[in-house]
Structures are given as structure tokens and as C-alpha cells.
Amino acid sequence: MIHITRRERFNAAHRLFRSDFSDEQNMQIFGKCSNPNWHGHNYELFVTVKGEVNPETGFLINLKALSKLIRERVIEKIDHKNINIEVPFMQAKFASTEMLAMAIWDELADGVLALGANLHCVKLYESENNFVAYFGN
Numbered sequence: 001m002i003h004i005t006r007r008e009r010f011n012a013a014h015r016l017f018r019s020d021f022s023d024e025q026n027m028q029i030f031g032k033c034s035n036p037n038w039h040g041h042n043y044e045l046f047v048t049v050k051g052e053v054n055p056e057t058g059f060l061i062n063l064k065a066l067s068k069l070i071r072e073r074v075i076e077k078i079d080h081k082n083i084n085i086e087v088p089f090m091q092a093k094f095a096s097t098e099m100l101a102m103a104i105w106d107e108l109a110d111g112v113l114a115l116g117a118n119l120h121c122v123k124l125y126e127s128e129n130n131f132v133a134y135f136g137n
């Protein structure tokens with residue numbers, strides 16, 4: 001069993017808020033990320049897959065194909081977009097890094113399987129110091 005990781009980057013806008021809270025309550029709970037006029041992050045996404053090395057190629061997975069999968073299913077839908085409003089796989093979901101990592105997992109899992117590996121971890125950095133890791137459960 002071996003793990004391999006592909007990094008991709010995107011930037012996107014969001015706002016963390018509950019519509020049933022006042023702006024003041026939202027600011028108290030969600031801090032600066034609840035700014036009513038939106039703000040953005042430069043996200044860094046690390047997709048780790050696992051499996052056995054193919055003895056013929058010496059590879060676990062074709063990284064070009066993995067990159068293409070991530071770009072088609074995730075990056076093209078979210079890069080330079082507003083996560084709360086216009087990202088199809090985040091519709092009706094809270095725009096937190098946690099929810100985003102879980103949604104990205106759901107976007108990628110079957111595609112990774114079709115490439116002959118298993119999705120192991122979606123790690124998503126919202127900033128240099130804050131990141132989440134989701135292992136599928």
C-alpha cells in the first residue's frame with residue numbers, strides 16, 4: 001500500500017453566517033469570515049490517494065489523470081467563484097472549510113476509483129495556519 005498526493009490551488013469568496021442570526025451575532029460566532037460583503041481565501045487542496053503500485057508502470061496512479069479529475073470536478077467549478085452562491089456542489093451547504101473538504105471528497109471519490117486507486121484524504125488549507133483533513137467518515 002502506498003499513498004500519493006496531488007496539490008491544486010484555487011481562490012474563492014465566501015461568508016460564514018446563519019441567516020437567522022443578526023450581523024452582530026454572526027460576527028461574534030464566525031468572526032471576520034462573516035463579513036456581510038464577502039471576502040476571499042487562497043485555498044490549497046491536497047488530494048491523497050492510496051493503493052498498490054502497478055508492477056508494469058511503477059506507478060500507483062497517473063498523476064496527470066488525477067490532476068485532470070480534480071480540475072474538472074472541483075477547480076473549474078470553484079476557482080474565482082463565490083462558494084455560497086455559485087458552486088454547484090456547495091449548494092445549500094455551509095461554506096466552512098470543513099463542509100468544503102467533505103463536499104470535495106464526494107466530488108472525487110468515484111473518479112479516483114475509476115483511475116484504479118482509493119481516495120485516502122482531502123486536506124484543505126484555508127490559510128497558512130488553518131486547514132482540515134477529511135478521511136471520508
Ligand code: NI
Nearest residue numbers: 014032033041
Ligand atoms: Ni473566510
